[in-house]
Amino acid sequence: MISGENTRKRIMELLGREDDHFLKEGDVIRTEGLTKCFGSFTAVDHISFTVRQGEIFGFLGANGAGKTTAMKMLCGLSRPTSGRAVVAGYDLHYNRDVKHLKKVIGYMSQKFSLYEDLKVWENIRLFGGIYGMKDDVIAEKTEDLLRRLDLTAQRNRMVRDLPLGWKQRLAFSVAIFHEPRIVFLDEPTGGVDPATRRGFWEMIYDAAERGITVFVTTHYMDEAEYCNRVSIMVDGKIEALDSPAALKCKYSAPSMDEVFRLLAGKAKREE
Amino acid sequence: MTAMETMKDARRFVSFVGKEFNHILRDTRTLMVLLVMPVVMIVLFGFALSTEIKDVKVAVYDPSKDAATARLIAQIDASDYFTVTDMLDGEDGALDAFRSNSADIVLVFEDNFYHRAVHDGDGRMQVIVDGSNTNIGSMAVFYVSSIVSSFQKELARETLMDQAGNAGEGASGTSQVNISTSMRMLYNPQMKSAFNFVPGVMGMILMLVCAMMTSVSIVREKERGTMEVLLVSPVKPFSVILAKAIPYFVISAFILMTIICLSVFLIKVPVSGSLMWIVLVSLLFILVSLSIGILISTLVSQQEVAILISGMVLMLPTMLLSGMLFPVESMPRILQWISYCVPAKWYIDSIKVMMIQGLGIKYCLDCVLVLFGFLTVITGLSVFKFKDRL
Numbered sequence: 239m240i241s242g243e244n245t246r247k248r249i250m251e252l253l254g255r256e257d258d259h260f261l262k263e264g265d266v267i268r269t270e271g272l273t274k275c276f277g278s279f280t281a282v283d284h285i286s287f288t289v290r291q292g293e294i295f296g297f298l299g300a301n302g303a304g305k306t307t308a309m310k311m312l313c314g315l316s317r318p319t320s321g322r323a324v325v326a327g328y329d330l331h332y333n334r335d336v337k338h339l340k341k342v343i344g345y346m347s348q349k350f351s352l353y354e355d356l357k358v359w360e361n362i363r364l365f366g367g368i369y370g371m372k373d374d375v376i377a378e379k380t381e382d383l384l385r386r387l388d389l390t391a392q393r394n395r396m397v398r399d400l401p402l403g404w405k406q407r408l409a410f411s412v413a414i415f416h417e418p419r420i421v422f423l424d425e426p427t428g429g430v431d432p433a434t435r436r437g438f439w440e441m442i443y444d445a446a447e448r449g450i451t452v453f454v455t456t457h458y459m460d461e462a463e464y465c466n467r468v469s470i471m472v473d474g475k476i477e478a479l480d481s482p483a484a485l486k487c488k489y490s491a492p493s494m495d496e497v498f499r500l501l502a503g504k505a506k507r508e509e
Numbered sequence: 510m511t512a513m514e515t516m517k518d519a520r521r522f523v524s525f526v527g528k529e530f531n532h533i534l535r536d537t538r539t540l541m542v543l544l545v546m547p548v549v550m551i552v553l554f555g556f557a558l559s560t561e562i563k564d565v566k567v568a569v570y571d572p573s574k575d576a577a578t579a580r581l582i583a584q585i586d587a588s589d590y591f592t593v594t595d596m597l598d599g600e601d602g603a604l605d606a607f608r609s610n611s612a613d614i615v616l617v618f619e620d621n622f623y624h625r626a627v628h629d630g631d632g633r634m635q636v637i638v639d640g641s642n643t644n645i646g647s648m649a650v651f652y653v654s655s656i657v658s659s660f661q662k663e664l665a666r667e668t669l670m671d672q673a674g675n676a677g678e679g680a681s682g683t684s685q686v687n688i689s690t691s692m693r694m695l696y697n698p699q700m701k702s703a704f705n706f707v708p709g710v711m712g713m714i715l716m717l718v719c720a721m722m723t724s725v726s727i728v729r730e731k732e733r734g735t736m737e738v739l740l741v742s743p744v745k746p747f748s749v750i751l752a753k754a755i756p757y758f759v760i761s762a763f764i765l766m767t768i769i770c771l772s773v774f775l776i777k778v779p780v781s782g783s784l785m786w787i788v789l790v791s792l793l794f795i796l797v798s799l800s801i802g803i804l805i806s807t808l809v810s811q812q813e814v815a816i817l818i819s820g821m822v823l824m825l826p827t828m829l830l831s832g833m834l835f836p837v838e839s840m841p842r843i844l845q846w847i848s849y850c851v852p853a854k855w856y857i858d859s860i861k862v863m864m865i866q867g868l869g870i871k872y873c874l875d876c877v878l879v880l881f882g883f884l885t886v887i888t889g890l891s892v893f894k895f896k897d898r899l
Contacts, residue, residue, distance in 0.1 A: 313741045314741070315737070315740055315741060337743070340741060340742060340743040341743045343741065345737070345738055345741035345742075346738075347734045347737050347738065348734075349733060349734030351733060351734035351735045351737065351738045352735070353528065353532070353735060354733070355531070355532055355535050355536065356528065356531060356532075360528075360531065363524065364524055364525075364528050365738075365742075367520055367521055367523075367524030367525075368521055368524070368525075368739070368742045368743070368744050369742065369743065370517035370518075370520065370521060370743065422741075
């Protein structure tokens with residue numbers, strides 16, 4: 239329904255543009271030759287890919303491969319140097335589109351960016367308010383969220399007093415609190431132990447089942463196995479893109495870790 | 510549609526300002542520092558650090574013990590600046606008096622002082638100062654000489670009446686200082702130097718609170734990664750910044766009132782100018798400082814750097830070049846030129862004109878215009894820089 243004809247028509251009406259069907263039915267992100275240069279340095283070099291509605295898309299790459307830069311462009315934080323990208327129906331080339339895009343995406347950084355000196359419920363309310371949700375809706379959803387996270391008793395605690403695992407789950411819940419169409423997760427499991435990480439991935443699956451597309455960057459190759467499809471970036475280019483099973487088959491490797499090592503070994507760029 | 514969007518924007522903004530107040534109110538230590546510091550500074554500068562002298566202890570060696578020395582000593586003792594604590598038996602007693610801390614200065618008269626002053630026109634006296642206290646030293650010499658010179662005139666008049674025409678020299682080398690006295694006393698008859706500190710402290714504190722606190726609080730969000738989350742959200746970057754500035758504006762206004770109240774009721778600065786204009790110009794300066802803080806925050810990404818920049822690049826010039834501690838007029842030309850780039854200088858100057866000299870706003874219009882100029886340029890720069898980032 240989200241990428242259905244009706245929604246797309248509405249977006250095009252809103253923007254006052256003809257739909258050129260760049261974004262195909264059932265896709266939420268499509269990029270074509272997307273490039274970002276900083277001076278003479280090309281951080282992201284003509285990447286082209288599509289992400290399907292409701293899928294968990296893993297975006298892998300070594301440090302400095304350009305995955306964060308690419309993600310920042312898709313979130314509307316940074317302007318592409320060249321190439322085209324349409325995210326959730328909005329063309330990143332236009333500032334007006336980016337303004338609208340920001341309402342329908344969620345974002346969680348590796349720092350679990352919540353306000354440490356605000357209480358749990360205050361953080362939820364703040365981010366609900368930022369996305370223009372009404373107070374009664376926020377109140378209702380907050381109760382629901384606290385119950386699901388088992389945080390009802392902790393609602394008045396400062397976020398700084400929560401264990402890391404709780405912070406991470408809360409940060410993710412806050413990122414999808416406004417029911418975005420896509421949520422961008424930038425290394426969301428950094429510094430968290432494996433058991434907590436598995437619990438976190440269950441939350442990601444839940445979100446995907448509700449129709450939220452998950453775009454996730456990660457270092458951990460065991461997590462790559464959880465994704466529907468993964469892309470592997472090396473030196474600003476996408477070297478491989480397929481389902482984990484297909485990639486393992488293609489490179490005849492027993493694990494994603496092995497696949498990654500084969501591809502990332504070609505990197506010439508310094509970290 | 511647009512009305513709904515405006516409502517949403519308003520709701521966002523209100524929840525934002527609330528969040529900023531929460532940040533500030535929950536950081537009680539910083540808040541206490543912000544609120545107590547102006548009080549401490551005003552009291553410190555007003556009393557303890559005052560270059561004014563009071564009840565300086567004077568020991569006297571007076572071998573002539575005649576009518577003139579007795580009157581002069583009585584006059585010195587009667588002034589607020591000095592208290593005669595000791596009559597010494599010999600010139601050597603001076604050292605002991607300094608060592609035992611029973612005197613700050615020692616007056617030594619020559620033998621037969623009256624006779625030599627009136628008849629020979631050459632009465633000699635010596636002021637010995639405890640040089641370890643430079644502050645008291647120069648001021649004490651200054652006041653002693655002014656008392657002596659007026660006594661000398663008094664004596665001359667009397668002598669003139671007694672025996673026509675023959676005026677005596679009271680003490681040597683005292684007449685040069687008189688002119689500068691009248692200059693200093695022009696707007697400040699009690700010569701309380703604390704008055705001159707008040708505009709300086711106002712400028713410094715407001716600069717500190719607005720520029721440093723605002724920049725640190727914005728940079729903190731960059732450091733913790735929350736700024737990124739905000740930039741991905743539909744919040745307008747400008748309203749993030751504005752929401753940050755509002756609480757600090759409120760706090761600054763409160764601090765401003767505290768300083769003005771303390772000055773009027775505690776240090777008893779006779780605020781003779783229009784209070785309304787003083788407040789309005791201060792609010793203008795607060796806006797300038799806020800814009801500086803915002804500009805800093807767009808340039809740096811670490812809290813320490815923000816503190817360093819606001820500390821070194823703002824506080825130091827504000828203290829040294831604004832005329833708060835040293836008069837700008839007596840600085841080398843280059844430093845004077847640099848001082849023109851310090852916004853606080855213009856603010857402090859205008860507050861001095863209105864608060865201490867009691868003149869109207871039209872006597873410091875140039876300063877106010879310069880402040881407006883700063884505000885426009887700095888705000889423009891930070892808006893430009895902010896867009897550049899996105």
